[in-house]
Amino acid sequence: MEHWTLNPLEFNQVREMVKNRASSQLGKEKVAEVTPSPSVEEVKIRLQATSEGMDLLRLKGDVHLGGVRDIRSSIRRAKIGGLLSEADLLDVASTITAGRKSKSLIRQVEEDTAPLPILRGLTEQIESLDHLEKRIEACIDDQGVVTDQASPVLGKIRHTIGQIRQQVHQTLNQMLRSSHYLKMMQEPIITQRYDRYVIPVKQEYRTAFGGIVHDQSASGATLFIEPESVVQLNNKLREQELAEEKEIERILRQLTSEVAEEAVSLERNLSILAEVDFILAKARFAYDMKAVCPAISEDRTMRLKKARHPLIPREEVVPIDVQMNEEQQAIIITGPNTGGKTVTLKTIGLFALMVQSGFPIPAEEESIMPVFSGIYADIGDEQSIEQSLSTFSSHLTSIIRILQVIDNHSLVLFDELGAGTDPAEGAALAIAILEHVMDQGCLVVATTHYSELKLFAHSHPLAVNASVEFDVETLRPTYRLLIGVPGRSNAFAISSRLGLPAEIINEAKKHLTSEENRLEEMITALTDDHKEAAAEREKAEELREEAEQLVEDLKKQIDVWEEEKAQIREKARQEARRIIASAQREAEEVIRQLREWARARPQEMKEHQLIEAKKRLDQAVPEMKLPNKVKSHTAKAQTIEPGDEVFVHSVNQKGVIVEDLGEDEFQVRVGILKLKVHRREIEKRVSGTKNSAPTPSSSIKRSTDHVRPELDLRGKMVEEAIIEIDKYLDDSVLAGYKQVSLIHGKGTGALRSGVQEFLRKHRSVKQFRLGSHGEGGAGVTVVELR
Structure with missing residues (x-):
């Protein structure tokens, strides 16, 4: 049996989805060839490459490698001396261009922004073949025609061809305008037959017109005749056309030879571009499916958060959460038919296959997956008429093959384990199979209808019950997976809901054993507890979000106050500079007047006295420094008791004292938060007094007594x-x-x-x-x- 159960788990359909997102045929082939790998290191490298592709699309938008062509056959023909056509050579040039652009694109991404080691390592190996690309593009235009500039000889030949054609047309046009010949023509036009210029002539004028007949109409009424006057010109024209074909062949052979010289580099570039296209196809799949690359665990821990089966439309799929590890080795899923048990089973197995193939999975970021040595599944009704096997026999044959190859790193999936035979024997056999698989160390997920397996999962230390929820009110499954809660049969509830008389239902319940009744009661209690816990969790989540929003609002308010404080401080500095500048100007004016006075009375004032006077004036300039100490928020000597309304300076909010904690500390409720604050940080609010909240500008001042250098x-x-x-x-x-x-x-x-x-x-x-x-x-x- 294969290590990977691909078809039942629908891996091929997912692989086709990825394949359709590749830009080139080579990329599509790479996707089609990929299979899951059992190597942890290889899986990590595959996922790392996919993650890099996702980063590249995020930074550069969608990147297509549409210019890559499958030129493998062209390279082979060139190597063995064949001749490449114009279209073949253009494909070679297009592929070289795509490689150059891919290399340039990765280089445009700064390594600080995204290292992209795998993509960089690949594209840096692309060999620049600009000389061959330019040579081909210089010789062949976009329409696949060899240009006149491909060689001087070709240009000269085509010039000669143009001149001869002009002479032919001039000669024939003269005949078309001649009244002598006009009556002989079926139509006054110039046409071609077998690369010779001819004129359509009426059958009855064959002898009178002369020339060479090259063709006739279906009715025979019209002959296509080459006049004798242009026979020599047509011969020269044909000679030049043959020379043109020969020169074009020579040019194509020369270009083919140059392709052959670069065959190794072209093949290497082609292989790299195929790998890059493969990576980008996986990245596009991730973008379209909102998928992620999960972390790889070393200890067989599996944690899928909000996992969505990729083949179910996004608006219909119900996300599931799954967790397995060494302590939770088996999950037994029970529940009604069409309730989603098999979808859950397939989702787990499919995700394992996708991860080990390097594909991203539609789940949330915190998801973790182990790497399995093999993924084995027995799913669906594989009854074989040719082999005369019943459903039970078919399932059992598949299970026997699985048991022969599993090891302690396998993932085993059983759908409706033990079904198709006597319920008592089927349940016993299912329990024995589960115990054997778990003893081998495998992770196992099984779906079942048997109540005995619910009890097995409840009592086994390494197994856990799970169920798919069923809404009795609507009589429809919700497809939600409930871990830890076994599925209920719902038969009695559905019967009651559909109108079956209560006395019949009560009579039916009497036929259940006491253990079956206790099991149903236990399941009912667990289901109710689970719903209550889910409701409490939802409420707690709402409160947490509300608290986070309040904290965020407080942070924004503090930021606003800090900005206001900075503006006030800057304004104070500017005012201080203005005052100092004014004082300095006044001092300079005083000095000027003193100098004038000294010049008027030199005997009474010395220069050193002027300097001393200026020094005294400088010392008199006021120092406009911000105060070193700001009055801190110290509460007045007031009695503060639980229930008092206070103002908390540290958060600039009103609150209520909840508890006196002693040593001048109090527990204060601010909104939905409870804070532990010191007496000096709170101020009792008294109605009708001036003890109101300070303005924001005063509330942000800090004491600087304690500031150290x-x-x-x-x-x-x-x-x-x-x-x-x-x-x-x-x-x-x-x-x-x-x-x-x-x-x-x-x-x-x-x-x-x-x-x-x-x-x-x-x-x-x-x-x-x-x-x-x-x-x-x-x-x-x-x-x-x-």
Whole structure:
């Protein structure tokens, strides 16, 4: 048996979908040839190539290799001395052009933006054959005609041909205009027969007209005659045309020879372009199907998030979540017919085949897949009339072949395991088969109707129940997969819903064993618990989203306040500079007047006295610095109790005291959030007093008493450090520091790089450098503030 069950899992249909997205015939062949690989390393490389193709499409839009032609037969003919036609040579040139453009396209993508190692490695191997491309394009035009410029000889021959044709037409036109010949002609036109210029003449004038008859009409009434006056001209014309054909053949043979010389390079380029087209076909499939390349696990962990079968229309498919690992080795799926059990089974197997072929899967980013040594499936009714096999026999034959080849890295899929025979014996056989497969170490997924298998999955430590949901109200399956919940038979519920009398249903229930009743009760309870948990989870998700939105709004508000603070500080600086400039101008004016006074009374004033006076004036200039200390938010000596309304300065929001935590700390509820804050960060709100919320400009002031000339960031993540640095630099500016030190340590250098990248964009940083020998060296960044 093959390692891969391709047909029952519909892998060939998916492969055809990818194939249709290839641009060239060579790319389509590559897709058609691909099969799943059992090698972890090869699968990783395949998925990496697909991921690079997806990145390229994201950065450059859809990239087509339509210029690639299948020139393999042309190359072979050239190598053995055959002659390539104009169309063959144009295909060679087109393929060279496609290779050059592909190489250029990848080079346009910056490595910092997308490394693309596989695609770069492939395209960099494409050999530039510009000389051959230009040579072909110079000799053959877009219509596939050898140009006059292909050789001087050809140009001369065609010029001669043009002159002779002109002479022939002039001679024949004179005859057409002659009244003597006009009556003899069927039509006054010039035409050709067998590459000779002729005139249509009436049959009765054959002798009078003269010349060579080349053809006649079907009725015989018209003869196509070459007049004697143009016979020699037509002969010369034919000679030149033969010379033209010979020269064209010589040119094509020369070009064919040049193709043969580059045959190895052309074949290599062709192979590379086929591989690139194959990668891009997978990327286009990913784009169209909203598919991803999953991570590859080393420990047989499988986690599919929102997995969608690619052959079911997107508007109809119901996503499923599946998880398997060493502790959850088997999934037993139960539920009604047409409820989606087989689709779930096929989705799991198909995704395994797709991943190991390097295809992306329609699922979410966090999906993880292992690499299996083989994927075996027994799916569908394979009853064979020729072999006189029943459904049960057919399934069992397939299962026996599977059991002979599986190992501990196999994925085994059973559809309706044990069906087609006596229920008791079928269930017992199904349990035995499952235990054997699990003992081999395989991951196994099975669908069944047997209640015994529900109990098996419930009691076995490595197995788990699952079911496809059925809506009793609408009597329709929802196709949702419920992990951990076995499927209910729903027979009684459906019967009641359809109107079967209650006494008949109650009588039927009496025929169930106590174990069957307990099982149904357990399933009902599990289903109810699952629905309740799903509702709670949905509610929790809504609350989490609301909390995240509130935090985001708060961050935006803080950003606005920070911007306002920066504008206020800048405005203060500008005002200070204006005042200082005004004082300096006034001082200069005083000095000027003193100098004039000194010149008027030189005996009373010396130059050094003027200098001293200027110095005193300079010292008198006011220093317009921002205050070093800003009054911090310190709560008044008020009694604060649970239930009091307060204003929380750290988030600039109103809140309510929930609990006194002791040691001047309180738990405060702000919106849906609960915060732990110190007494100094809150201010009790009293109705009718002035203890209202401060304006934004006052709420963002910080105390600068505690600001030190250095900040220790060691042990912090880059994101944490950046938040702390931003606050620290603002406080340092307020404190009047011109230079501060950021201690980040040496380590791997990641923190230092992140810190310095942030400093390059900070509004308060004039410049920065690494510390010198006495300042901490590479473990410290010294920052000069504006």
